[in-house]
Amino acid sequence: MSRKLKLRIWRGDADNGGLQDVVVDANEGEVVLDVIHRVQATQMGDLAVRWNCKAGKCGSCSMEINGKPRLACMTQVAAYGDDETITVTPLRAFPVIKDLVTDVSFNYKKAMEIPAYEHPKELKPGEARMEQIDVERSQEFRKCIECFLCQDTCHVIRDHEENKKSFAGPRFFIRIAELDMHPLDQLRNRKRTAQEEHGLGMCNITKCCTEVCPEHIRITDNAIIPMKERVVDTKYDPIRWLGSKIRKREGME
Amino acid sequence: MANLERYKYDVIVIGAGGAGLRAAVEAREAGLRVAIICKSLFGKAHTVMAEGGAAASMGNVNSGDNWMVHFRDTMRGGKFLNHYRMAELHAKESPDRVWELETWGALFDRTKEGKISQRNFGGHEYPRLAHVGDRTGLELIRTMQQKIVALQQKDGRDHGDMESHIKVFAELTITEIIKENEKVAGVYGYWRESGAEVLFEAPAVIIATGGVGKTFKITSNSWEGTGDGHALALKAGANLVDMEFLQFHPTGMVWPPSVRGILVTESVRGEGGILTNNLGERFMFKYIPDVFKDKYADNETEADGWYIDQDNNRRPPELLPRDEVARAINSEVKAGRGSEHGGVFLDVSKRISAEIIKKRLPSMWHQFYELAGVDITKEAMEVGPTCHYIMGGVEVEPDTAAAVGVPGLFAAGEVAGGMHGSNRLGGNSLSDLLVFGRRAGMGASEYVKKSSANPVSESSIRAAAERIEAPFSRSGGENSYSLHAELQEVTHNLVGIIRTGEELKNAIEKIAGIRERSASVSVSGGRKFNPGFHLAFDLDNMLLVAESTAKSAIKREESRGGHTRDDFPGMNSKWRQVNHISSFDGSKVNVREQALPAIPKELFDLFDVHELEKYLTAEEVAKGGSK
Numbered sequence: 001m002s003r004k005l006k007l008r009i010w011r012g013d014a015d016n017g018g019l020q021d022v023v024v025d026a027n028e029g030e031v032v033l034d035v036i037h038r039v040q041a042t043q044m045g046d047l048a049v050r051w052n053c054k055a056g057k058c059g060s061c062s063m064e065i066n067g068k069p070r071l072a073c074m075t076q077v078a079a080y081g082d083d084e085t086i087t088v089t090p091l092r093a094f095p096v097i098k099d100l101v102t103d104v105s106f107n108y109k110k111a112m113e114i115p116a117y118e119h120p121k122e123l124k125p126g127e128a129r130m131e132q133i134d135v136e137r138s139q140e141f142r143k144c145i146e147c148f149l150c151q152d153t154c155h156v157i158r159d160h161e162e163n164k165k166s167f168a169g170p171r172f173f174i175r176i177a178e179l180d181m182h183p184l185d186q187l188r189n190r191k192r193t194a195q196e197e198h199g200l201g202m203c204n205i206t207k208c209c210t211e212v213c214p215e216h217i218r219i220t221d222n223a224i225i226p227m228k229e230r231v232v233d234t235k236y237d238p239i240r241w242l243g244s245k246i247r248k249r250e251g252m253e
Numbered sequence: 254m255a256n257l258e259r260y261k262y263d264v265i266v267i268g269a270g271g272a273g274l275r276a277a278v279e280a281r282e283a284g285l286r287v288a289i290i291c292k293s294l295f296g297k298a299h300t301v302m303a304e305g306g307a308a309a310s311m312g313n314v315n316s317g318d319n320w321m322v323h324f325r326d327t328m329r330g331g332k333f334l335n336h337y338r339m340a341e342l343h344a345k346e347s348p349d350r351v352w353e354l355e356t357w358g359a360l361f362d363r364t365k366e367g368k369i370s371q372r373n374f375g376g377h378e379y380p381r382l383a384h385v386g387d388r389t390g391l392e393l394i395r396t397m398q399q400k401i402v403a404l405q406q407k408d409g410r411d412h413g414d415m416e417s418h419i420k421v422f423a424e425l426t427i428t429e430i431i432k433e434n435e436k437v438a439g440v441y442g443y444w445r446e447s448g449a450e451v452l453f454e455a456p457a458v459i460i461a462t463g464g465v466g467k468t469f470k471i472t473s474n475s476w477e478g479t480g481d482g483h484a485l486a487l488k489a490g491a492n493l494v495d496m497e498f499l500q501f502h503p504t505g506m507v508w509p510p511s512v513r514g515i516l517v518t519e520s521v522r523g524e525g526g527i528l529t530n531n532l533g534e535r536f537m538f539k540y541i542p543d544v545f546k547d548k549y550a551d552n553e554t555e556a557d558g559w560y561i562d563q564d565n566n567r568r569p570p571e572l573l574p575r576d577e578v579a580r581a582i583n584s585e586v587k588a589g590r591g592s593e594h595g596g597v598f599l600d601v602s603k604r605i606s607a608e609i610i611k612k613r614l615p616s617m618w619h620q621f622y623e624l625a626g627v628d629i630t631k632e633a634m635e636v637g638p639t640c641h642y643i644m645g646g647v648e649v650e651p652d653t654a655a656a657v658g659v660p661g662l663f664a665a666g667e668v669a670g671g672m673h674g675s676n677r678l679g680g681n682s683l684s685d686l687l688v689f690g691r692r693a694g695m696g697a698s699e700y701v702k703k704s705s706a707n708p709v710s711e712s713s714i715r716a717a718a719e720r721i722e723a724p725f726s727r728s729g730g731e732n733s734y735s736l737h738a739e740l741q742e743v744t745h746n747l748v749g750i751i752r753t754g755e756e757l758k759n760a761i762e763k764i765a766g767i768r769e770r771s772a773s774v775s776v777s778g779g780r781k782f783n784p785g786f787h788l789a790f791d792l793d794n795m796l797l798v799a800e801s802t803a804k805s806a807i808k809r810e811e812s813r814g815g816h817t818r819d820d821f822p823g824m825n826s827k828w829r830q831v832n833h834i835s836s837f838d839g840s841k842v843n844v845r846e847q848a849l850p851a852i853p854k855e856l857f858d859l860f861d862v863h864e865l866e867k868y869l870t871a872e873e874v875a876k877g878g879s880k
Contacts, residue, residue: 013781027509027510027511028510029508029510029511029512029624029625030510030511031624034511040734040784040785041734041735041738045732045734045776045777045778045784045785046777046778046779046783046786047784048781048782048783048784050293051475051476052293052299052475052477053297053299053301053475054475054512054515055302055515055620055624056616056620056623056624057301057302057388057391057616058293058297058301058302059297060293097446097781097782098446098781101446101782108421108423111402112402112405112406112415115406116358116399116400116403117357117358117399117403119355119356119357119358123356125349125352125353125355125356126311126348126349126352128355128356128367129367129368130360130363130367131363132362132363132370135360135361135363138360139360139385142360142391142392143388143391145301145391146296146297182358185358
């Protein structure tokens with residue numbers, strides 16, 4: 001069962017560009033990425049779009065579909081009305097390279113700024129013992145496919161280029177939370193550096209990131225809020241503050 | 254070329270999947286400067302799609318497991334066509350490689366004692382796959398990606414620049430491996446973003462480019478699986494071994510059409526999923542081959558009993574090696590007993606609770622719910638075979654991963670051949686890429702320390718540049734998308750899961766025809782992020798791979814593992830002694846026979862002689878392994 005779909009695609013580069021209308025066949029069960037590929041193969045051979053797995057596992061085909069940050073491979077054409085025009089545009093928080101492809105290098109730079117995992121020195125390979133329940137907290141965050149939709153939607157940086165320098169964004173708050181909750185990680189003060197160096201304090205928990213996460217990671221409730229609460233505890237409780245100075249670590253470990 | 258972008262490194266790694274990243278870590282830790290080059294963004298490699306786990310005989314769930322059991326399973330799975338030394342190294346070293354990931358921050362699922370949990374998989378005698386739900390590949394990639402960041406942070410502290418000793422060049426395609434004086438001297442390619450060309454000079458190049466799935470119409474592979482490394486190696490003078498062996502994973506999605514081929518993890522069967530046809534019959538009992546009769550249950554009671562008591566029941570036949578299950582599904586569908594959309598039914602909902610399904614198979618639940626509207630906690634999935642993995646690949650020295658015949662070239666992971674013989678067991682690819690990724694890193698490091706300067710000549714640069722420019726200088730030629738679709742039809746119809754000599758002959762002619770026409774492909778638009786331009790190079794690689802596969806397949810007159818000939822249905826122990834070696838003479842692929850290395854006595858003696866009699870010739874059995 002095929003139908004004619006009206007698709008509006010943003011085409012252009014960093015200098016200029018605009019929306020172009022095309023009509024393309026759409027078959028039963030197809031996702032937006034399928035029809036973009038059909039446009040590419042039949043009408044616009046040089047239409048730029050990123051994709052890899054086409055199964056919601058790699059996080060490459062991030063774009064905005066009718067203004068909402070989404071994975072094109074997980075967005076059913078049938079979710080839109082028969083007469084509705086589907087508009088696809090590049091991620092707004094990042095500079096356009098060409099058409100639907102943006103420069104997401106910001107995220108890779110931020111990844112390099114998060115201090116790495118530190119394994120206990122005395123623990124040899126194979127000796128680690130962890131409870132399933134303890135690894136599950138961090139595992140939730142390690143489900144992240146790095147689609148960067150949470151970064152794209154986050155209003156701290158979406159239209160505020162000036163904030164990018166001091167704000168790592170939701171993707172990297174869950175990375176810090178994951179390490180902070182890792183049963184074996186030896187590096188202390190992750191919450192405090194999240195606050196002081198990675199801009200955790202700029203987040204005012206509107207939960208937009210959680211809403212767009214295709215992996216349904218509870219970014220705000222399970223990562224950001226717990227870290228914020230403990231940062232507050234540690235910073236403003238004088239006994240914990242003193243304890244942290246003496247033991248050279250955060251109070252809430 | 255005066256304004257050409259140029260770099261010098263000790264080691265170039267092409268491919269940022271599991272094997273490439275593991276190789277890069279090893280080479281950096283050996284003190285070398287390393288460039289990692291990948292076609293996609295960093296962290297998107299096809300390894301993220303691996304679901305089930307990494308096979309390693311840690312013995313955490315069943316203490317009876319050890320490297321010898323794993324070695325035997327691997328050889329059986331590959332129908333004894335494996336390079337024994339690779340299978341041996343793999344079985345011995347994979348536990349250490351998995352444990353090592355834990356020291357880099359990986360968080361595997363746990364047993365009750367807090368050790369790494371291990372799950373059952375097809376062809377593995379014991380629960381052996383270290384896993385994280387059904388997203389183990391993602392965990393491997395992320396762990397190694399983050400290990401590389403850790404190394405970069407250390408370089409930042411030691412050298413003042415995080416990218417001074419290991420740098421990722423993402424979205425860059427390599428079009429050529431350049432040799433000077435018969436040795437590797439560097440690689441040449443272009444940035445996908447801008448189309449600008451780049452030269453990397455280095456004495457050692459590690460190919461870790463993965464597979465060839467996009468040569469086929471129905472595949473679990475992403476767009477990147479275009480056989481780049483296979484083709485680059487061939488053109489550089491290396492050999493490919495046993496390219497006729499392709500793994501059709503038995504369970505890909507079949508409906509709706511847009512998701513056809515997407516992988517349904519074997520863990521569904523490992524967790525208790527059963528396969529039925531449209532009569533409701535659990536058909537796998539009919540397809541247990543003689544060589545496996547003593548290891549698999551022939552009735553439902555025993556098969557079901559195995560999930561509770563593995564010591565006193567034989568395994569359910571749903572967990573036969575992948576080639577057996579794929580052929581069985583194919584036969585059921587051909588006999589008219591398939592599902593509405595040409596697959597069979599896979600049901601896990603009757604055996605385990607909705608809660609456990611969502612916990613152990615979360616991405617499967619998500620994938621079916623979002624893409625097919627099927628709730629796998631309540632209903633069956635429709636599944637059918639999909640082109641998943643190539644066992645064939647670059648011929649390498651097992652211990653160093655050095656490509657035979659090309660000094661300075663190394664290969665690891667799916668692109669390398671030999672390890673899996675004629676059929677790979679599930680879970681053995683993640684452990685393969687860890688074991689041989691590391692060995693390639695070690696092999697390249699040893700080589701670099703002994704090598705001397707070997708600069709790339711201007712004439713080599715000019716030749717590589719001309720090749721990149723070629724599709725733009727032509728006009729009116731065919732479009733690469735339609736040629737690609739045509740190639741996929743040919744491979745699907747004529748070089749697919751069931752083959753005949755007549756069809757293969759036809760395929761070889763057709764592939765040659767497409768290759769001739771591809772020489773005139775022209776590209777519209779500019780160089781900047783132009784997928785049509787990118788596909789022109791991928792197409793060239795896929796055509797070489799398809800030619801190698803078809804020419805190897807027509808020679809092998811038997812059926813074994815991932816190569817089934819309708820006109821030669823049985824396995825023949827004469828053919829077990831033969832590897833097919835593909836080489837490239839500049840215009841076409843040539844395939845010749847080469848003797849498979851004989852199994853040494855100490856490994857030979859790990860098997861029951863009656864089992865070996867099923868695979869080896871009487872003379873080989875009498876000889877009892879090489880001394």
